[in-house]
Amino acid sequence: MAEPxxxxxxxxxxxxxxxxDTDQIVPARYLKVTxxxxxxxxxxxxxxxxxxxxxxEPRFVLDQxxxxxxxxxxxxxxxxxxSSREHAPWALAAWxxxxxxxxxxxxxxxxxxxxxxxxxxxxxxATHERLRDLVANDPEAELTVDLSEQGILLPDxxxxxxxxxxxxxxxxxxxxxxxxxxxxxxxxxxxxxAAHPPRIDSLxxxx
Amino acid sequence: xTEPRTIVSKxxxxxxxxxxxxxxxxLAVDLHLVHEVTSPQAFTGLRQRGLRVRRPGQTVATxxxxxxxxxRDLPILDEMAAAQVRQLEDNCAEFGxxxxxxGSPSQGxxxxxxxxxxxxxxxxxIVCGDSHTSTHGAFGALAFGIGTxxxxxxxxxxxLLQRDPKTYEVRVDGRLAPGVSAKDIILNLISRIGVGGGxxxxxxxxxxxxxxLTMEQRMTICNMSIEGGARAGLIAPDDTTxxxxxxxxxxxxxxxxxxxxxxxxxLPSDDGAAFDKSITIDANVLEPMVTYGTNxxxxxxxxxxxxxxVDQADPAQRxxxxxxxxxxxxxxxxxxxGQKVDVVFVGSCTNGRISDLxxxxxxxxxxxxxxGVRLMVxxxxxxxxxxxxxxxxxxxxxxxxxxxxxAGCSMCIAMNGDQLQxxxxxxxxxNRNFEGRQGKxxxxxxxxxxxxxxxxISGVVTDPRTLPGIEALAAVGGR
Numbered sequence: 001m002a003e004p005x006x007x008x009x010x011x012x013x014x015x016x017x018x019x020x021d022t023d024q025i026v027p028a029r030y031l032k033v034t035x036x037x038x039x040x041x042x043x044x045x046x047x048x049x050x051x052x053x054x055x056x057e058p059r060f061v062l063d064q065x066x067x068x069x070x071x072x073x074x075x076x077x078x079x080x081x082x083s084s085r086e087h088a089p090w091a092l093a094a095w096x097x098x099x100x101x102x103x104x105x106x107x108x109x110x111x112x113x114x115x116x117x118x119x120x121x122x123x124x125x126a127t128h129e130r131l132r133d134l135v136a137n138d139p140e141a142e143l144t145v146d147l148s149e150q151g152i153l154l155p156d157x158x159x160x161x162x163x164x165x166x167x168x169x170x171x172x173x174x175x176x177x178x179x180x181x182x183x184x185x186x187x188x189x190x191x192x193x194a195a196h197p198p199r200i201d202s203l204x205x206x207x
Numbered sequence: 208x209t210e211p212r213t214i215v216s217k218x219x220x221x222x223x224x225x226x227x228x229x230x231x232x233x234l235a236v237d238l239h240l241v242h243e244v245t246s247p248q249a250f251t252g253l254r255q256r257g258l259r260v261r262r263p264g265q266t267v268a269t270x271x272x273x274x275x276x277x278x279r280d281l282p283i284l285d286e287m288a289a290a291q292v293r294q295l296e297d298n299c300a301e302f303g304x305x306x307x308x309x310g311s312p313s314q315g316x317x318x319x320x321x322x323x324x325x326x327x328x329x330x331x332x333i334v335c336g337d338s339h340t341s342t343h344g345a346f347g348a349l350a351f352g353i354g355t356x357x358x359x360x361x362x363x364x365x366x367l368l369q370r371d372p373k374t375y376e377v378r379v380d381g382r383l384a385p386g387v388s389a390k391d392i393i394l395n396l397i398s399r400i401g402v403g404g405g406x407x408x409x410x411x412x413x414x415x416x417x418x419x420l421t422m423e424q425r426m427t428i429c430n431m432s433i434e435g436g437a438r439a440g441l442i443a444p445d446d447t448t449x450x451x452x453x454x455x456x457x458x459x460x461x462x463x464x465x466x467x468x469x470x471x472x473x474l475p476s477d478d479g480a481a482f483d484k485s486i487t488i489d490a491n492v493l494e495p496m497v498t499y500g501t502n503x504x505x506x507x508x509x510x511x512x513x514x515x516x517v518d519q520a521d522p523a524q525r526x527x528x529x530x531x532x533x534x535x536x537x538x539x540x541x542x543x544x545g546q547k548v549d550v551v552f553v554g555s556c557t558n559g560r561i562s563d564l565x566x567x568x569x570x571x572x573x574x575x576x577x578x579g580v581r582l583m584v585x586x587x588x589x590x591x592x593x594x595x596x597x598x599x600x601x602x603x604x605x606x607x608x609x610x611x612x613x614a615g616c617s618m619c620i621a622m623n624g625d626q627l628q629x630x631x632x633x634x635x636x637x638n639r640n641f642e643g644r645q646g647k648x649x650x651x652x653x654x655x656x657x658x659x660x661x662x663x664i665s666g667v668v669t670d671p672r673t674l675p676g677i678e679a680l681a682a683v684g685g686r
Contacts, residue, residue, distance in 0.1 A: 017530070018523050019402050019502050023641040028622040032273055032287035034247035034294050046643050076523060078403035078436070081502070082641060084338040084352035085245065107406055107438045108338060112354035165370075167230045177356070179252075182364045185233055188225040189366060192235060199237045200326055200457050202305050203264045 002117035004175035008098060009144045010071035013061055014135045018076035022109060025080065025088040039091035062095070071098040072143055074131055078102075079120075080109025089116040099145045101152075103128050114168050115177065119147060121162045131160075148173060211477035213374050214443050215409050218349040218474070222332050224366055231368040237331035237348075239361045240317045241268040241304065243295040244622075245336030249359035250298040262365040263303040267326060270295055270308050271316045273622050276585050276612035279310060288623065302362070315588020315614045318342040318556040322426065323590055325455025329444035329471040334361055339556045339638065341432040344441030345425035346448055347474050349409070351438040375408035375437060376482040379416040381490035386672035388566070389424035390558060390636070390655035392416070393431040394496035395488060398506035405437030408484060411476065412442045416490035422451040423562040430557045431638050434503040443475035495671060497543055498640045498653040500531035505640075507543065509658065509670050515539035534642055535650050536630075543652070543668050549631040551582045551663035552645070553656055554612075555619035558636035559587030561594045563656045567636075568600040570660035570674060571607040577666030582609040583625065585617040609663070621645045634662040 030042035041049075048060040055063050073092070079102045080088060089112045092100070099119040113120045123131070134141050134154065144153035147169060152160040171178065212220070219234075226232040239262075246268075253260070260266060273288040275281070283289040292309065299306040307313040313320055318339050321327040327343045333350035334340060336358040343350035357367055379392055397404070410432050417425070425442050432440025449468055452458045459467040494508035505528075507514070513532065516539060519525040532539060537546070553559075553567045564586065576582045584604045586592040592614055595601050601611045618625040619637035627633055627649025636659050640651035654662070657671035671677060 016523075016526070018527055019504075021502065021639075021641045023639065023644050027643055027647070028620045031244050031622055032285070032291055034291055035251070036248050046647055051647075078406065081402050081436070082338065082433075082639060084336055084354055086248075086336075086354035086356060104403060104406060106403070106436065108352055108354060108433075112356065115354065115356040178368050179256075179356070179360045179363060181230075182233065182360055182366055182368065185225055185364075185366070188233070189364065192224040196235065198262065198265050199328060199331060201264045202238075202267045202326060202457065203303075205456060 002115070002172070002175050002177065005117055005119060005147050005172040007144065007146045007148070008071060009142050010098070011140055011142050012072045012074050012131075012135050013067055013070045014074045014132065015061060016076055019078045019081050020075060021082035022080055022085050022088045023082055026085060026091045031085060031087055033087070036090045037094070039087055040094040042087070043091040043095045066139070069096060071096055072145065073097050073100045074135060075100055075102045077104050078106060079104075080106040080113075082106065084108045084112070086112045086116070089113045089118045093118050101128070101131060114172065117172065117175070119145065119172065121145070121152070123160060123162060127160055211480040213476040213480045213482065214347060214411060214441060214474050215349060215372060215374050216480075218330055218332065219371060221330065231370045233366045234332060234369045236334050236361050236365050236367060237265060238321070238326055238333045239266045239365070240321055240333070240335035240340070241266060241358070242272055242317050242335070242337065243270045243291045244272040245355050246298065246358055247291065247294050248355050249336075249362055250302065252359040253302070253362055258363045260302040260304060260362045263305070265365060266304045266362070267321070268295060268299050268304050268306045268308070269314055269317050269320055271614075272616045272620060274309060274615045275623050276615045276617045276625055279613055285624065312589055312593075315590065316556045316559060316616055318426075318430065319560060319587035319591065322346065322422070323455070323588060325452055325458035328452065328458070328467070329448060330474050334367065338433040339430050341437070341439050342426050342430040342556055344429040344432065344439055345422060346452070347441055347444035347471065349439055349441065352433065372439070373408045373483040375405055375410050376485040377410050377412045378414040378485065378487045379412065379490050380414040380487065381416050382419070383416060383490050383493060384672075385678045386657060387493050387495055388655045388657060389420055389427040391493055391496045392488065392490065393428045394498065394503070394506045394653060395493055396486070397431065397435045397503050398496065400435055400486065402434060402502045402504040403436045405432065405435040408437050410435065410437045410440035411482070412440060417442055418445065421562060422447060423560045426560065427557055431503065434638055444471045495655060495658050497658060497668060498651070499535065499537060499543055500528065501534055501640060501642050503638065503640060503653060505531060506653070509544060509668070511543070513537050513539060513541050513543060544670060546652070546668045547632060548580060548634050548662050548667055550627055550633040551580060551659050552585070552618045552633055552635040552637060553583070553659050554585030554587065554617055555637035556587060556616070557638045558656050559585060559591065561591050563636065564591065564595050564600050565598070566656040567660040568603045570657060570664065570671065571609070572603050574607055574664050576608040576663045580663055580666050582607070582663045583612060583618060584609045585612045585625070586614045588614045618645050621649075634659045634668060
C-alpha cells in the first residue's frame with residue numbers, strides 16, 4: 001500500500017530516449033523475485049552495469065555524480081512500452097523516483113505507476129522541450145511537484161499545470177489503494193453476481 | 208432505435224458492475240489467467256489482508272515464463288525459478304485455483320492453453336498479468352494485460368477498475384499472397400502506426416482478409432496488439448470461431464452451446480458503429496515483414512533496405528534509429544535479406560501453435576539447418592507438443608538439425624536460460640525485439656514462421672517466397 005503522495009522538491013534525471021520499454025527498465029531475468037523489494041539495482045540494469053556488476057563507462061545518467069537522490073525523471077515519449085511487469089514501477093520507486101514527466105506513457109505502465117505512489121505526469125511537447133532545455137542549461141535546477149494543485153513549480157517561479165483524472169489524484173493523495181476501494185463495493189458486486197452466473201467453471205473436470 | 212455499438216462497447220456494457228461519479232467503472236472479469244512470474248506478490252497481498260480468492264472457478268493457472276524447456280524429468284536448476292514455480296503450486300493449492308503446472312498434459316503458455324481448453328470464449332472479459340493477454344481477443348473477447356496490483360484485485364474481487372477504452376478500427380481488405388501470413392499483417396500495422404500508435408485504444412481487426420484467417424492466425428494478430436500500444440485487440444466472432452471452440456473441454460455443450468452461439472452472434476459491431484480512429488491495410492500488396500531495429504515498430508518489407516537516420520525529419524526519431532542501428536550493428540541503406548543469422552527461434556504465444564509448427568515444418572522437410580545456425584523449436588503447450596509428435600513434425604525438425612524442446616515462453620523472454628549470446632543475431636517468431644529481450648546483447652529480427660524456417664536453412668535472412676513450392680507451403684497451416 002502506497003504512502004500518501006505529498007508535495008516535494010527535487011532535481012531532475014533526464015533520459016532522452018523515446019519508447020523506453022520495460023525490458024530496459026527491468027530486464028526479464030530480474031522477474032524471478034517473489035517480493036517487491038530489492039529491485040533498485042535491477043533498474044536500467046543493462047544500460048548501467050557491465051556483466052561483472054561494475055558500472056559501465058561512460059556512466060548511464062543515473063550513476064553520474066549528483067544524480068543519486070533525485071526523485072524526478074524527465075523521459076521521452078511512450079515511456080514504459082511493452083510488458084505488464086509491475087517490477088518496472090517497483091524498481092523506479094526503489095531507486096527513489098516519485099514522479100516521471102513525459103509526453104505519454106504506455107497504458108499498463110501508467111496504471112501500474114499510479115498504484116505504487118509513482119506519479120506519471122503528462123505534458124505537451126512544447127513544455128517537454130522547455131523542461132529539457134531547463135535541465136540542459138542548469139542540471140541542478142529543482143522542480144516542486146504539487147499533486148494537490150496539479151502543478152510543477154519551476155525555479156523562475158512559473159508553474160506548469162498538468163492534468164490527472166480526479167480519481168487517481170484522490171487515491172494518490174490519500175495513499176489508498178484501489179483494492180481497498182473495490183472491497184467497499186461488495187453489495188453491488190453480490191447483486192451483479194446474482195444476476196450474472198459465471199460463464200465458465202475452470203474447476204469442472206479438475207483433478 | 209438505440210445507437211449502433213461496437214463489439215467493445217457491447218462487452219463493456221455487459222460487464223460494468225457499478226460506477227461512482229468521477230471514478231472508473233468496476234468491471235467484472237469472466238476469466239483470470241495466472242502464471243508464476245506476476246502473481247507471487249499478489250497472493251502475498253491477499254494473505255496480508257486476510258482475503259480469499261473470490262472466484263477460483265473463474266481462475267486458471269499455469270507455469271510458463273521461468274520454466275526450463277529441457278526434458279521434464281530433469282529438475283529446475285535455477286533456484287529462483289524453482290522457488291517461483293513452487294510458490295505458484297503452493298498458492299494454487301492454498302487458494303483452490305486449478306493449476307495446469309509442470310507435468311500436466313494441459314501445461315503450456317498461458318495464452319496458448321486458454322483457447323485450447325475452451326476457456327477463452329466470445330463476449331468475455333479476460334485478464335492476466337501479462338501484456339500478451341490481448342491474444343484472447345481473437346475470439347471476440349475483451350482481453351488485456353494487467354499489473355500485479357490488479358492481479359491481486361481480481362483474485363480478491365473478480366473485478367477491476369477500468370476506464371472505457373477508445374476504439375481503433377484496423378481494416379484489412381484483400382487477399383494475402385502465398386508466403387505472407389498473419390504475422391506479416393500485424394508487423395505491417397505496427398510499422399505504420401508505431402509502438403505507441405494504439406495507446407488508450409482497443410483495436411478491432413475487420414475486413415475480408417481478417418475473416419479469411421484461421422483462429423490461430425487471428426490469435427497471432429491479436430497477440431501483438433500491445434506492440435502497437437493497444438492493451439487489447441479483438442476480432443468479432445464468426446463461424447470460424449464457433450467451429451474452433453465447439454467440443455473443447457470448457458466450451459458450453461448441448462443446448463447451452465446453441466444458446467451461447469445465439470448470444471455470440473449478436474456481438475459483432477453494429478453497422479454504422481463509430482470508431483475513434485481507423486486505418487486500412489491492403490492485404491494484396493503485403494510482403495513478408497521483418498524488423499531491423501529495437502522495437503517492433505521498426506519493421507520493413509523483407510525486400511526493403513534498412514532506413515537511414517539522415518532521412519528522419521524528427522530529431523528524436525533520428526536519435527532512436529541511430530541508437531537502434533548501432534545496437535543491431537546494421538548499416539543504413541543495407542539490404543536486410545542476406546543478413547547473417549546465428550539462431551532461429553520458432554515458438555512463443557505469438558507463433559507457437561500447431562499451425563505455426565506445421566508451416567515451419569513444411570519448409571524444413573527434407574532440408575537441413577545451415578552450418579553454424581542453432582534452430583530452437585519450442586511448442587506453445589504440451590498439447591501442441593503431442594500433436595506435433597503425432598503428426599511427425601518433431602521428426603522433421605530433428606532431422607533438419609533443430610532442437611525440439613518442452614513447452615514454455617523460452618527465448619521469447621529469455622528468463623529461463625534459453626537465450627542469445629551477446630552479439631548474436633536471431634530470426635524469431637516471437638513478439639519483441641527490444642534490446643536484450645532474447646538475452647543480453649542479443650539482436651532480434653522478428654518475422655513469421657515461414658521466414659524464420661527459410662532463414663534457418665540458408666543461415667541468412669531469407670524471403671520465404673523464394674522457396675520452391677511456396678504456394679503449397681502456405682496452404683499448410685490449417686485451423
